[in-house]
Amino acid sequence: MGLHLPDLTRTPKLRSFVDAMGLLLQSDPVESRVMQQGKALLGQLIQHDDWLPEAFSIVNPERYQQFLLYVDPKETFSVVSFVWGPGQATPIHNHTVWGLVGVLRGCEQSQAYRFNSLGECVPDGPSVLMHPGDVDCVSPLAGDIHAVSNAHRDGVSISIHVYGANIGKVRRNVFREDGSAKEFISGYSNLLVD
Secondary structure, rough: EEEEEOOHHHHHHHHHHHHHHHHHHOOOHHHHHHHHHHHHHHHHHHOOOOOOOHHHOOOOOOOOEEEEEEOOOOOOOOOEEEEOOOOOOOOOOOOOOOOOEEEEEEEHHHHHHHOOOOOOOOOOOOOEEEEEEEEEEOOOOEOEEEEEEEOOOOEEEEEEEEEEOOOOHHOOOEEOOOEEEEOOOOOOEEOOOO
16 A cells, blocks of 8 residues: 655746655754644645645545645655535544644635533634635644534535645544544545555
8 A cells, every 4th residue: 555646846936845744853843833833834835836746636425535746755744635525525524633724725614613611512703714825833832623624515625734744644533513522543545555
């Protein structure tokens, strides 16, 4: 089994982003610096929708797709494209690591959640509508539970996610509104069977 990854020599904008993120993380910065500087770097990457290879923007009519674009050799960060068909959405979930989410194409709705005094998973503030160029952050320190959906009922949306681990291998949780949890590992849509 292996992953089909984009050729970074043919996608110089992605290569520049990966190099810049690698340099940022080499200095072992505090999370607030990763969020601030990483958010700016991701904002530059998604400023123009002309670099994502077509193979990593394919819509599945049954569910959203999560394509690995890059993971550094030490798995300290990964870059993923999320492709959303009309009306597709995630369940309420967490990440357990820091993350940056930038909208490249279309429009996404993000709703943060928290646990109330009864242990129920409830909305934490109003939902946020994200447009191309917008970047949001998640982390266990700043708020790590949310649900995301394609805001378009008749179109495709694509976002680029950066996580502080190889997110396809991380044990995470899906939450029900009663607060109960189910563990999952997301994997990737571009996993190939050799």
